Amino acid sequence: xxxxxxxxxxxxxxxxxxxxxxxxxxxxxxxxxxxxxxxxxxxxxxxxxxxxxxxxxxxxxxxxxxxxxxxxxxxxxxxxxxxxxxxxxxxxxxxxxxxxxxxxxxxxxxxxxxxxxxxxxxxxxxxxxxxxxxxxxxxxxxxxxxxxxxxxxxxxxxxxxxxxxxxxxxxxxxxxxxxxxxxxxxxxxxxxxxxxxxxxxxxxxxxxxxxxxxxxxxxxxxxxxxxxxxxxxxxxxxxxxxxxxxxxxxxxxxxxxxxxxxxxxxxxxxxxxxxxxxxxxxxxxxxxxxxxxxxxxxxxxxxxxxxxxxxxxxxxxxxxxxxxxxxxxxxxxxxxxxxxxxxxxxxxxxxxxxxxx
Numbered sequence: 475x476x477x478x479x480x481x482x483x484x485x486x487x488x489x490x491x492x493x494x495x496x497x498x499x500x501x502x503x504x505x506x507x508x509x510x511x512x513x514x515x516x517x518x519x520x521x522x523x524x525x526x527x528x529x530x531x532x533x534x535x536x537x538x539x540x541x542x543x544x545x546x547x548x549x550x551x552x553x554x555x556x557x558x559x560x561x562x563x564x565x566x567x568x569x570x571x572x573x574x575x576x577x578x579x580x581x582x583x584x585x586x587x588x589x590x591x592x593x594x595x596x597x598x599x600x601x602x603x604x605x606x607x608x609x610x611x612x613x614x615x616x617x618x619x620x621x622x623x624x625x626x627x628x629x630x631x632x633x634x635x636x637x638x639x640x641x642x643x644x645x646x647x648x649x650x651x652x653x654x655x656x657x658x659x660x661x662x663x664x665x666x667x668x669x670x671x672x673x674x675x676x677x678x679x680x681x682x683x684x685x686x687x688x689x690x691x692x693x694x695x696x697x698x699x700x701x702x703x704x705x706x707x708x709x710x711x712x713x714x715x716x717x718x719x720x721x722x723x724x725x726x727x728x729x730x731x732x733x734x735x736x737x738x739x740x741x742x743x744x745x746x747x748x749x750x751x752x753x754x755x756x757x758x759x760x761x762x763x764x765x766x767x768x769x770x771x772x773x774x775x776x777x778x779x780x781x782x783x784x785x786x787x788x789x790x791x792x793x794x795x796x797x798x799x800x801x802x803x804x805x806x807x808x809x810x811x812x813x814x815x816x817x818x819x820x821x822x823x824x825x826x827x828x829x830x831x
Contacts, residue, residue: 554628554635554636554637556628556629556631556636557625557628557629558629559583559626559629559630562622562625562626562629563580563583565622566579566580566622569615569618569619570739570743570746570747570750571615571737571739571740571743572614572615572619572736572737574734574735574737575615575619575734575735575736578734579619579622579623579626579734582604582732583626583630585602586602586604586627586630586632587630589602590630590631603729603730603731603732604627604632604706604732605698605706605707605708605729605730605731605732606623606706606708606709606730606732606733606734607708607709607710607716607720607730607732607733607734608620608708608709608710608711608716608734608736609710609711609712609713609716609717609733609734609735609736610712610713610735610736610737610738611712611736611738611778611779611782611783612779612782612783612785613739613781613782613783613784613785613786613787614736614737614738614739614783614784615736615784616673616710616736617640617671617673617710619734619736620638620640620669620671620708620710621638621669621671623669623706623708624636624637624638624668624669624706627669627706628668632706633667633668633669633704633705633706634667634704635666635667635668636667636668636669637665637667637668637669638668638669638671639661639664639665639668639669639670639671640671640673641661641670641671641672641673642672642673642674642677643674643677643678643687643690645657645661646658646661646672646678646690646694647678647685647686647687647689647690648686649686651686653686654686654687654689654690654693655689655690655693657690658689658690658693658694659693659697662693662694662697662701662705665705666701666704666705667704667705668705668706669706669707669708670694670705670706670707670708671708671710672694672707672708672709672710673710673711674710674711675709675710675711675716675719676711676712676715676716676718676719678690678691678719679719679722691723691725691726692725694707695723695725695726695729698729707729707730709730713735738775738778738783739775739783739784741768741771741772741775742768744771744775744783744784744786744787745764745767745768745771747784747787748767748771748787748790748791749764751787751788751791752791752816756814757814757815757816758814758815758816759816760815760816760817760818762817762818763816763817763818763820763821765818766818766821766822767790767794767821770790770821770824770825771786771787771790774786774790790824790825793824793825794816794820794821794824795816796824797819797820797821797823797824798816798817798820800823801817801819801820801823
């Protein structure tokens with residue numbers, strides 16, 4: 475009898491961990507949608523818990539070198555029709571926080587719209603630079619907004635495809651003379667018609683006499699001039715470092731004149747992000763758990779850089795799911811409500827605290 479109970483508990487643990495792993499993979503590939511996008515329509519009361527469906531062609535929330543390997547990939551991007559600007563604005567408004575960023579994006583949409591109307595009516599227009607600098611701590615939504623900007627520019631007819639290609643230094647700089655320009659041009663070619671998003675762009679600044687980061691910068695600057703009508707470059711990173719990077723090169727200063735700062739999320743906004751994650755995963759917080767989560771987020775977010783803002787929320791959520799799985803594995807019977815319910819004890823266990831603490 476004991477062996478049978480042990481086998482049943484082992485099976486339950488395996489099932490829970492499989493659900494957690496599937497949700498984790500989905501979170502990593504859809505961080506923008508999970509944290510800042512519109513919540514899923516089904517609610518925990520009307521839908522049984524299940525592993526989230528896998529969306530086609532997921533993107534990593536962290537840095538990646540999304541370089542198509544053949545012409546078919548680029549042709550596929552070109553076939554994506556522009557979305558309605560009203561739908562994209564509604565998506566932007568649905569993001570948690572980002573008040574100042576939302577206003578700047580609205581201003582830019584209006585500016586580009588009027589610019590196009592003047593051209594269509596044969597009126598003179600000034601050169602419109604759409605390259606941007608995003609600054610802020612990790613997990614504040616920079617990649618998410620860059621992805622949305624690519625779609626907005628496509629909707630407004632500024633970009634022909636609207637894809638986002640995300641890279642960092644490793645995706646642009648090679649280790650030998652002459653290879654960096656080739657590597658960088660390949661990335662630029664994949665970004666034509668869309669947005670090239672360079673995370674931690676200040677890492678391109680030369681670290682030594684033999685560093686090839688400057689070669690990558692020069693290649694990018696030339697492409698920005700040669701393809702000014704169908705390429706937008708967004709560089710991102712920490713506040714002070716991004717200022718130093720832009721002002722380190724006259725070419726960068728002349729081409730980047732739009733700056734968006736991403737503030738850290740407040741504890742209340744972090745709690746909203748957590749609750750949205752629960753809703754999308756068909757989980758409910760027990761009555762006493764909400765305050766426990768809020769306290770945990772307030773404590774952890776005191777150091778926004780190490781916590782990681784929305785990424786920190788994701789990490790805490792996954793730890794709580796593990797704590798819940800361990801708790802359920804010790805129960806004799808587990809019902810549907812138990813599988814959906816996250817308790818204060820789960821939160822404390824995830825934070826390695828006891829109820830008395």
